[in-house]
Amino acid sequence: MEIVVVIVEACIVIGAIVLGVRTGGIGLGLWGVVGTLILVFVFRLPPGSPPIDAFFIIIAVITASSAMQAAGGIDYLVSIASKIIQRNPKRLTYVAPLVAFVFTVLSGTSNIFIALIPVIYETAYRNGQRPERALAAATVTSGLGITASPVSAAMAAYLVLIEAKGFTLPHVLLITIPSAIIACLVTSFVQQRVGKELKDDPVFRKRVEEGVVKVPAALQESLTAVGTDGATGAAIPVAVAEKRGGGRSGRDAPTPIVHEVPPGGRTAAWIFMVGTLLVVIVGLFPALRPAFPDAEGKPVPLSMSIVIEMVMFTAALVIILVRRVKPSAVVEQPLLRAGFVAAVALFGIAWMADTFISANEETIIKPLGELIQANPLLLAVALFIVCGLTTSQSATTNTLIPIAIAAGLAPGVITAMWPSLIGVWLFPANGGQIASVETDLTGSTKLTQVPIWHSFTIPMLVSWVAVVVSGLLIQLVIPA
Numbered sequence: 001m002e003i004v005v006v007i008v009e010a011c012i013v014i015g016a017i018v019l020g021v022r023t024g025g026i027g028l029g030l031w032g033v034v035g036t037l038i039l040v041f042v043f044r045l046p047p048g049s050p051p052i053d054a055f056f057i058i059i060a061v062i063t064a065s066s067a068m069q070a071a072g073g074i075d076y077l078v079s080i081a082s083k084i085i086q087r088n089p090k091r092l093t094y095v096a097p098l099v100a101f102v103f104t105v106l107s108g109t110s111n112i113f114i115a116l117i118p119v120i121y122e123t124a125y126r127n128g129q130r131p132e133r134a135l136a137a138a139t140v141t142s143g144l145g146i147t148a149s150p151v152s153a154a155m156a157a158y159l160v161l162i163e164a165k166g167f168t169l170p171h172v173l174l175i176t177i178p179s180a181i182i183a184c185l186v187t188s189f190v191q192q193r194v195g196k197e198l199k200d201d202p203v204f205r206k207r208v209e210e211g212v213v214k215v216p217a218a219l220q221e222s223l224t225a226v227g228t229d230g231a232t233g234a235a236i237p238v239a240v241a242e243k244r245g246g247g248r249s250g251r252d253a254p255t256p257i258v259h260e261v262p263p264g265g266r267t268a269a270w271i272f273m274v275g276t277l278l279v280v281i282v283g284l285f286p287a288l289r290p291a292f293p294d295a296e297g298k299p300v301p302l303s304m305s306i307v308i309e310m311v312m313f314t315a316a317l318v319i320i321l322v323r324r325v326k327p328s329a330v331v332e333q334p335l336l337r338a339g340f341v342a343a344v345a346l347f348g349i350a351w352m353a354d355t356f357i358s359a360n361e362e363t364i365i366k367p368l369g370e371l372i373q374a375n376p377l378l379l380a381v382a383l384f385i386v387c388g389l390t391t392s393q394s395a396t397t398n399t400l401i402p403i404a405i406a407a408g409l410a411p412g413v414i415t416a417m418w419p420s421l422i423g424v425w426l427f428p429a430n431g432g433q434i435a436s437v438e439t440d441l442t443g444s445t446k447l448t449q450v451p452i453w454h455s456f457t458i459p460m461l462v463s464w465v466a467v468v469v470s471g472l473l474i475q476l477v478i479p480a
Contacts, residue, residue: 013035013039013356017031017035018389021391029344029349030344032349032351032395035352036048045359046355048354050351051398055343056309058153058343058394060309060312061156061308062153064316066331067330069335070326071267072268073319074115074335076261081099081103083256085119093188093191096137097188098141098184099116100138103116103142104143104152106149107149107151108153108276109146109153114431128219131440132455135455137188139425139436144184144463146421147418150279150283151275154421156305157346157398159304168304170280170283179419183467203442207443264322268322268323271318271319274315282307342394346394349395350395353399364403369406370407377417379417381420383420383421393421412476425460428451
């Protein structure tokens, strides 16, 4: 009978997640709270511990990010990334993914990547390259930056859980950053060989013929014809077809894409990055943190959760004061809205998961723990799939990492598998994916009728395997 009750409770948890995903936005978190309510009042389970620390870390970081955005700091970062991408057109498939990764690490959010999509597309198109290669690879690798950023929402959730095992922020970054860089390079290498060359792509040639897109100057010599004349049936040379066609992105000499940076944007960005650097330094050197006696009277350094909250809230205030940003403008920023959604999703789903798991430790934790202990790679698979279903890295972290910790897996092994959150790209339900498809007028970046098979599937799978394998190898030499 006990097993039946647990199965019913599990159905409530899964049902709340499914309904939350279908509702979208903060609906994921709200359904999580409703699921918790049902577990507590109907099944009489003691409520679990809500993720207070992780919630406020997200709020602190996103407040600082929004202050930076209001002051033009995001525009400054985008302008730098844009210049780097446009200066390396021949190595675009390698440069764009690395730039997307690095700037996600610095900002703590992959939302910054969306602003780079037009730059990546135009750079690929103007140079006659297949845009899908760089766009899909960069979209995916921007997700790797989430588990390598000291100020991301997912990192906030992860640190709260893993610090209890003596694994600190520096330990995590020493595994996730190099493994992610390796994954970026491997993904770029594979992606460079995906699909036909743009000049040979039938979808692109058809779009040229229809006037949706013009032939870039870089391809005019290699392409001799793209269709036939409606009146004579003769082949139309590219130059003629281009003149007859409408579309966008003409053949004029490429002009740099310039992102205007508001006055003070550079200062705001540097204040935010200094705050991020301080978090890393304080994490590297525990002696810099005040120590307070624990329950046994032993001095323990201040928790990194509190440090992150203090530093990032302070960074937000410094940006507001130095750049004279109106507090009301900070609240209106898209980043703050996105961060609030992430915080609510984390709160609701994590609270529900903790309630369910804590009340059924003997029934759930022990069997799952033994299963994961016998087959550790199952953790990577679970993280990948659950993140794809919930599209929330932080909520997935709070749901599955406690099970891995309870199973007795080494913190280094757990950390190596944690970037499996790259599964967030499993379904084309994210802004970066949709924006990439809509921006690519050549039609090379696409979705299909099969939800899990799209332009992002191959780079996602390659990144997943590469980051986990390299992470498992790297963690072997990281001191615990």
